[in-house]
Amino acid sequence: MGGKRELTPEQLLQNNRQWAAGKLAGNPGYFDQLAHVQKPDYLWIGCSDSRVPASKIIGLRPGEVFVHRNIANVVPHTDLNALSVIQYAVEVLKVTHILVVGHYHCGGVSAALKGTDYGEIDNWLVHIKDVWRDNYDTIMALPEDKRADRLVELNVAAQVHNVARTSMVQTAWAEGRELTIHGWVYDLHDGLLRDLGVAISGCADLHAAYRIRELCEKARKAGGS
C-alpha cells in the first residue's frame, strides 16, 4: 500500500470506461437519473490537495455536493471564482449548508509560515499570512511543530467568517432561509473530519462591522438572528 502508481492518461480513460460500466451493471438507469438531478444540499469549500477527495470522505454520491477547491481553502472577497460558486450554490441550488474544510499538513499553510520564496503563489498565501498576523501571539506561543496545524484551524475559522460576510449569504438569511456555514478539519492520518465548532448561521454570529444592515434587519424580522 501507499506506493505511487504510474498511470498513463490512456489508462485513466480505460478506468473511466470500467467505472461507467460498473455503475450501469448495478443500475441501468444510473446516468439517466443523475443527468437530470443536481439538487445538492451542501457546498464544500476545500483545499486542492489531492489527498482530500471531497465527496468520497463524506460518503456523498454525484449530485449531492457542490465543490469548490483552491490552495488552502481561502475565500477572498475579490475572488470572482469563489464568489460565483457561492452565489450559484446559495441562490440557484439553494444549499442549506456550506462546509469550509481545511486539513492538517496543508502545504499552502506550511508555505505561508515558512516564508520561503515560492514565486507568484506567495501573493495567494498572503491570505493565510493575514490569519497568522491576526493570531500571531497565539501561534508563536506554540512549539514550532504545532504551529502549522493550529494555523490550519484558525484559517478555517477565518474563512467561515469570510463566507458569512458575503452579500449572498446575508441575502439568504434576509429571505428567512436556513443556511449554516461550518468549519471542519480533515486529518490525513486517520481519515477523520473534526468539527471545529465555529459554525455561523445568522447575522448575530457576525461582527457588527460586517453586517449588511438592511439584510440583517430583514433576517431578524423573518425570525432568524
Ligand SMILES: [Zn+2]
Ligand atoms: Zn492543503
